[in-house]
Amino acid sequence: MVDLFSNLALGFGVALTPINLLLCLIGALVGTLVGVLPGIGTIATVAMLLPITFGLPPVGALIMLAGIYYGAQYGGSTTSILVNIPGEATSVVTTLDGFQMAKQGRAGPALAIAAIGSFFAGCVATVLIAVLGAPLTKLALAFGPAEYFSLMVLGLIFATVLAKGSILKAIAMIVLGLLLSMVGSDIETGASRMAFNVPELADGLGFATVAMGVFGFAEIIRNLDAGAEMDRDLVQQKITGLMPTKKDLKDSFPAIVRGTILGSILGILPGGGAVIASFAAYTFEKKIAKDPSRFGRGAIEGVAAPESANNAAAQTSFIPLLTLGIPPNAVMALMVGAMTIHGIVPGPQVMQKQPELVWGMIASMWIGNLMLIVINLPLVGIWVRLLRVPYRLMFPSIVIFCAIGIYSINNAPVDVVLAGAFGLLGYWLIKHDFEPAPLLLGMVLGPLMEENLRRALLISRGDWTVFLTRPLSAVLMAMAAFLLVLAVLPSLRRKRDEVFVESET
Amino acid sequence: MSDTPGQGPVKSIMPKWVRGPQDFVGGIALMAVALFAFWASSDLQGMHGFSFGAGTAPRMFAGLLLGLGFAIMLVGLIADGAHLQTYAWRGPLFVSLAIVSFAITIRPLGLVISAFASFLISALGTPETRWRETIIVGICLTIGCSLLFPYALGLPMQLFPRFLVQ
Numbered sequence: 001m002v003d004l005f006s007n008l009a010l011g012f013g014v015a016l017t018p019i020n021l022l023l024c025l026i027g028a029l030v031g032t033l034v035g036v037l038p039g040i041g042t043i044a045t046v047a048m049l050l051p052i053t054f055g056l057p058p059v060g061a062l063i064m065l066a067g068i069y070y071g072a073q074y075g076g077s078t079t080s081i082l083v084n085i086p087g088e089a090t091s092v093v094t095t096l097d098g099f100q101m102a103k104q105g106r107a108g109p110a111l112a113i114a115a116i117g118s119f120f121a122g123c124v125a126t127v128l129i130a131v132l133g134a135p136l137t138k139l140a141l142a143f144g145p146a147e148y149f150s151l152m153v154l155g156l157i158f159a160t161v162l163a164k165g166s167i168l169k170a171i172a173m174i175v176l177g178l179l180l181s182m183v184g185s186d187i188e189t190g191a192s193r194m195a196f197n198v199p200e201l202a203d204g205l206g207f208a209t210v211a212m213g214v215f216g217f218a219e220i221i222r223n224l225d226a227g228a229e230m231d232r233d234l235v236q237q238k239i240t241g242l243m244p245t246k247k248d249l250k251d252s253f254p255a256i257v258r259g260t261i262l263g264s265i266l267g268i269l270p271g272g273g274a275v276i277a278s279f280a281a282y283t284f285e286k287k288i289a290k291d292p293s294r295f296g297r298g299a300i301e302g303v304a305a306p307e308s309a310n311n312a313a314a315q316t317s318f319i320p321l322l323t324l325g326i327p328p329n330a331v332m333a334l335m336v337g338a339m340t341i342h343g344i345v346p347g348p349q350v351m352q353k354q355p356e357l358v359w360g361m362i363a364s365m366w367i368g369n370l371m372l373i374v375i376n377l378p379l380v381g382i383w384v385r386l387l388r389v390p391y392r393l394m395f396p397s398i399v400i401f402c403a404i405g406i407y408s409i410n411n412a413p414v415d416v417v418l419a420g421a422f423g424l425l426g427y428w429l430i431k432h433d434f435e436p437a438p439l440l441l442g443m444v445l446g447p448l449m450e451e452n453l454r455r456a457l458l459i460s461r462g463d464w465t466v467f468l469t470r471p472l473s474a475v476l477m478a479m480a481a482f483l484l485v486l487a488v489l490p491s492l493r494r495k496r497d498e499v500f501v502e503s504e505t
Numbered sequence: 506m507s508d509t510p511g512q513g514p515v516k517s518i519m520p521k522w523v524r525g526p527q528d529f530v531g532g533i534a535l536m537a538v539a540l541f542a543f544w545a546s547s548d549l550q551g552m553h554g555f556s557f558g559a560g561t562a563p564r565m566f567a568g569l570l571l572g573l574g575f576a577i578m579l580v581g582l583i584a585d586g587a588h589l590q591t592y593a594w595r596g597p598l599f600v601s602l603a604i605v606s607f608a609i610t611i612r613p614l615g616l617v618i619s620a621f622a623s624f625l626i627s628a629l630g631t632p633e634t635r636w637r638e639t640i641i642v643g644i645c646l647t648i649g650c651s652l653l654f655p656y657a658l659g660l661p662m663q664l665f666p667r668f669l670v671q
Contacts, residue, residue, distance in 0.1 A: 166528075166577075166580075168573065168576055168577055168580065169528075169531070169577060171573060172535055172570065172573040172574065172577060175566055175569045175570045175573055176535065176538065176570060178566045178569075179538075179539075179542055179563065179566040179567060179570055182542075182546075182562060182563040182566060186549075186559035188557075188559075189550070189558070189559045191549060191550070191559035193546060193549055193559055193560070193563055194542065194545040194546055194563065196545070217600065217604070220596075220600060221596045221597045221600050224593065224595070224596030224597075224600070224630050224631055225593045225596065390633075391631075392628070392631050392633040392634050392635070392639075393638065393639065393642045395600075395627065395630070395631070396603070396623075396624045396625075396627040396628045396630075396639070396642075396643070397624070397642065397646050399600055399603055399604065399623065399624075399627040400603075400607070400620050400623055400624050400627070400646060400650065401646075401650070403603075403604055403607045403608075403620075403623065404607075404616070404620065404650055404654055404662075407607075407608075407611055407662075408654060408662065411661065411662075413608035413609065413611055413612060414608070416604055416607055416608040416611075417604065417605060417608045419604070420600075420601050420604035420605060420608075423600070423601070423604070424597060424601060427592075427597060428534075431589075431590045431592065432527055432528075432530065432531035432534075433527060433528075433531070433587065434531065446566075450557075450562040453557075453562070454556070454557045454562075457555060457556070457557065458555070458556050458557075461555055462554070462555020462556075463555075
């Protein structure tokens with residue numbers, strides 16, 4: 001307990017220096033600004049703004065990145081609510097009720113509740129990381145390659161079970177992502193795999209490139225189809241009353257608390273914890289509501305719960321990153337990239353060797369969330385106005401902005417073309433009802449899974465039963481199998497489908 | 506594009522025994538990707554002893570994808586499912602063209618010309634475009650990006666055509 005306070009004190013000592021506060025503020029602002037633009041979600045925003053942080057000292061860079069992350073996430077939920085375009089998988093469910101609220105002219109309260117819920121969840125999760133971080137680092141020592149592999153399998157299964165639509169298709173998308181992650185140099189032998197002698201492919205497909213393609217460009221192309229036109233116009237009609245009423249607050253507070261608890265627990269699981277959390281929180285709210293039919297028609301709990309849950313989960317998902325070194329989602333994977341550039345290898349050692357870095361970042365998350373609520377409540381009106389810009393002017397701007405952003409990462413024109421190709425792939429996936437989010441997760445976890453699989457089999461001298469004979473690994477595998485069976489059972493399937501019914505209309 | 510209302514089902518070009526064309530075609534496409542990956546990784550070393558070669562994992566994942574693609578195709582065969590959706594040609598075409606033209610021109614012509622030209626090309630992606638405002642916004646955006654990326658963010662990026670700078 002004493003440790004906890006001294007750790008947090010150390011963290012706040014680092015985060016509250018004027019320069020770090022300023023970096024946090026800039027990060028949160030820029031993150032929101034870019035994240036608000038429809039078609040550029042959290043992943044794309046963080047990817048695009050990554051280069052800004054290269055020149056800073058490690059702590060400052062991570063604090064700014066964390067700020068960008070929260071800002072972008074908040075910006076992402078803004079577009080979910082205002083234009084029905086989820087910036088990231090985590091805010092998909094927010095569109096269900098958030099956009100309906102916006103259509104009814106209640107965009108302001110929806111945005112405000114999203115911010116308040118996120119802030120509350122952020123506070124709880126920050127304390128939780130501080131409490132759980134150190135003990136879990138010890139647990140990490142019990143993890144061998146077999147356990148890591150099983151844990152990732154469990155995470156991926158979790159992600160498919162709670163993804164939208166067909167489970168078979170979601171698994172197929174994960175495997176496609178795994179396959180895509182194989183492009184580039186082999187870690188052990190250095191052999192070039194499926195790169196066709198293209199030098200830009202030697203390092204593998206850039207994660208940001210693929211993300212920008214399947215989320216950014218594909219969304220734009222899809223939105224240009226005439227069908228999406230209607231919804232976009234509707235929201236531009238009337239927006240009144242930016243502040244939530246007392247009744248809104250009273251209705252959403254319990255939902256925020258429930259969402260936070262659910263999110264904090266699920267976020268610790270690797271494999272898109274935040275995505276699962278937001279879906280689970282929404283389902284849960286709908287289940288316990290007195291009148292479930294309100295959901296999908298602008299229920300404020302439908303915004304409050306998933307937004308709190310995804311923020312709580314987003315923060316607790318730092319726990320697997322810091323203790324096990326596994327990036328549990330796409331954004332964390334980018335964080336790993338940023339850390340590596342600054343010479344930090346995420347994992348159990350970081351917490352012991354560079355406590356000021358870890359705790360500084362944790363403290364800055366809380367400050368970042370506070371700043372967001374301070375900046376954004378007054379600025380909601382401006383974001384709303386920004387989105388009144390007609391789409392015919394908006395989309396070419398986003399195309400150019402994305403193109404410059406991708407180009408700037410490696411100064412490679414080929415990356416831009418690749419992102420375009422992935423945009424067309426993403427368009428095709430949407431047309432065939434394949435979800436792009438599991439694909440991205442597969443891409444992130446692919447190299448890690450391969451490495452641990454190889455190592456586990458090397459240690460066991462080629463014995464595949466190692467995943468079932470080591471107790472910890474066996475438990476994880478059993479949980480994965482159980483989940484999969486459960487998901488295929490007809491009764492649960494029906495319930496799972498119910499959640500998404502409204503999103504189809 | 507107004508003549509292609511994005512979501513409507515197309516008149517089925519599929520034979521009658523395909524009951525879910527969307528999954529049927531999707532599954533076949535995934536199988537094609539898997540087969541392509543098999544071919545692309547065929548030159549890589551496989552298992553030697555009990556340790557993985559460079560080609561083991563790619564082929565393993567390709568094999569999995571092949572199986573899953575086949576399963577999805579089967580689902581499309583035996584269960585009633587969604588029809589194929591229509592594809593709009595205008596949006597994808599011009600957005601892709603804009604991206605490609607940006608990639609080609611950014612090096613030789615610099616950010617200003619490249620960004621502005623790509624802006625105009627991608628604006629062709631919708632019939633709603635009004636050219637006066639598009640050109641004005643394009644100019645503003647180009648100026649904004651020219652200030653933001655090379656100056657505010659300090660990224661090494663050429664603004665003007667090479668032959669003018671030299």
